[in-house]
Amino acid sequence: MSEKFWDKSYSDKAFVYGKQANRFVQVMSHRLNPRSAVACFAEGEGRNAVYLAELGHDVIAYDQSSVGLKKAQQLAKEKGVSIQVEQKDLTKEMVPANKYDAAVMVFGHVPREKQRFLIHTMLASVKTGGYLILEVYSEDQLAYRTGGPKETAMLYNPIDLLTWFREQKWIHFYYGEAERHEGIRHSGLCHVIQVVVQKQ
Template structure:
């Protein structure tokens, strides 16, 4: 769920119509593909690494992670979105790999350490998001990965789409202290095109500017 503030009534938002596209978030997929095979191999025969999808919405990223081979815990506060996600998963082989949890992200903690935590367009003020990131680092198994994708503050001046409230746009310099115990793999602002092709910019389309933060929990912790 692209979460843009604590006061949003997401049940009402989702009740009107499906809100976001069915395809997973492209920048999240790009990061996960750099390590998914290694995590799946490390899990061993018949086992699956566990991914926690925080703010899962209707399940677009949870579906991708389940199809990729993860067991997924999809945490979402909107019961309407969860019902849509369950309906989409019904009868699908990958659907059995997703466990849905109805909860606000601020109130949740997983039952065990996990190999991957995904936060996709969880737009909250830096302090609120930072508190979630700090807790999430403690939920990772040693060597586990945290990947955050979201609308960056620079998008207001030079990008398209996303919320217009600067308070909920990501600022890497404010988020990095909350993941200081981890090893930073990637921390940068990227360009994203809605109709992006393998060659990049599609016909001069203006880019959205997204934060990408990819962190590993140290093996010894």
């Protein structure tokens, strides 16, 4: 999906995925050390980045949509915290390596042939001992029709994720159903893949 697509998607005055952080991010945020440097990938309107900033972390949000990132800064101001934002096409561009204590991504869906690059970029950005936390829709999500892309090629296969993170220390892996109510775009029972690994 293009920058133009996401700019249009986020152009609504309302926050289309809501202002509350993803539930999985909330549950797993306790693993981060105080004042961690955290990169949020494909962060859109900033709900997870702002939540992590509220916990006292130093957060940067990466996304290809300038409209989404502007709303992320708006939300941060509303919540009385500060975040950095940087516009970047994460299917083509790397971010600084070995810089962050954690990388977070929620429903960052890109074409199948670009998923490995995105995951590699996230992994490379984290220092040894740092965490990667992500929740994405699985290919089975198509049958649920409660959010996410409408094409299998934009969804994730659990074997791919297990393979791409095989050399890391596994903290958590889940492949199955979850209830998600996040704005107007994610609503109801869905099928997700959750990953938490520690970089080795």
